[in-house]
């Protein structure tokens with residue numbers, strides 16, 4: 015069987031490897047000069063940063079985790095998560111509901127009192143099922159935790175009010191806190207939330223791209239880079255794919271490229287399908303890289319809900335994941351800003367964005383003297399996060415049905431248009447290939 019895989023991000027590369035292992039003939043077409051997509055990394059002046067924002071390796075899926083660890087072999091550092099939330103000038107333990115003792119006393123009271131009230135109301139059956147993401151936050155965590163942290167943070171990252179977001183996706187992704195943990199954390203007894211990420215790993219060298227490179231090892235000769243797919247047409251029982259200056263015939267096509275990019279390659283797409291696809295929301299991402307002399311705080315990353323501190327929602331410290339990603343005596347900071355692709359912010363000059371981040375880091379006391387900075391850069395990812403608005407399930411249904419009718423398989427984050435982490439992407443590639451017999 016001859017397979018054409020559109021897109022050479024983690025999904026495309028993993029699919030190609032798994033299909034190759036089953037002795038299929040496979041070709042991957044990637045638009046960019048390098049494969050990796052959101053999992054690319056760049057090394058300059060001795061600093062390695064993840065281009066699509068800070069990535070770490072973790073999973074509840076034992077098979078997928080073992081696969082990631084196996085392909086990386088010795089090239090892997092293991093770390094305990096040390097993550098904080100910057101709240102009213104304090105570093106509060108993450109997840110917020112496990113860090114309540116770090117809050118000012120009045121805020122702690124507000125959070126625990128509202129949490130207990132919500133719990134009692136739920137026990138008495140007084141709460142309707144949530145109709146949207148905002149309701150879900152109130153009904154799961156109570157008004158205190160929702161208003162102090164969850165709502166400001168989620169508004170900042172999704173660029174959509176949470177009452178306009180669906181909540182079908184949150185179970186299992188945003189952890190539901192056991193009541194005993196919330197009470198323990200409020201009185202200062204150590205608890206750990208979101209435990210499957212409490213220990214994570216990261217490539218010792220090469221940044222997260224090293225994972226894709228390792229997966230791609232056996233199939234690298236079958237990846238065509240600088241090859242944007244421009245058309246996919248049916249021919250007999252198969253397809254003709256045009257990508258860059260190549261035209262190939264394939265028995266099967268799997269797309270891992272964003273759905274809007276795929277639809278632009280197809281002929282005679284009905285208007286309702288185009289409309290549904292255009293209505294699917296996603297955010298873009300600005301990744302701001304800073305390399306500096308000396309040290310950074312000992313954290314893995316810090317969430318920043320407050321808009322007053324800056325536009326960024328998260329600041330990570332890659333040099334705390336692996337010492338090899340910064341020159342000796344140096345450290346690194348990666349700040350992430352989400353925005354809509356059409357927002358002028360997305361094309362704002364690098365210098366302006368970097369200055370904005372530096373001002374925020376000064377407010378957070380992460381940086382006290384900007385003269386320590388010896389390297390800075392900005393990367394732009396047009397597709398970063400899928401945003402589940404209230405019409406999502408209907409719109410995605412229309413687009414997926416159409417692709418299915420065309421015989422085109424969809425695997426990957428923006429091809430499925432789902433909030434999939436690397437483990438979810440690899441799982442869907444594994445399941446897809448197993449399903450081919």
Ligand SMILES: Cc1cc2nc3c(=O)[nH]c(=O)nc-3n(C[C@H](O)[C@H](O)[C@H](O)COP(=O)(O)OP(=O)(O)OC[C@H]3O[C@@H](n4cnc5c(N)ncnc54)[C@H](O)[C@@H]3O)c2cc1C
Nearest residue numbers: 021023024025045051052067069070242243426427435436
């Ligand atoms: C800020 C951020 C942080 C994250 N952190 C983590 C983390 O810590 N852990 C984790 O597990 N996951 C994390 N993720 C998720 C992870 O990045 C994704 O799950 C994964 O990279 C998706 O891979 P993909 O191949 O499906 O998509 P992509 O990486 O988007 O790949 C799609 C590929 O298609 C190519 N393409 C597009 N159009 C065309 C075309 N016309 N022709 C040919 N090629 C084309 C693109 O160039 C790209 O290479 C994070 C994501 C973000 C945004």
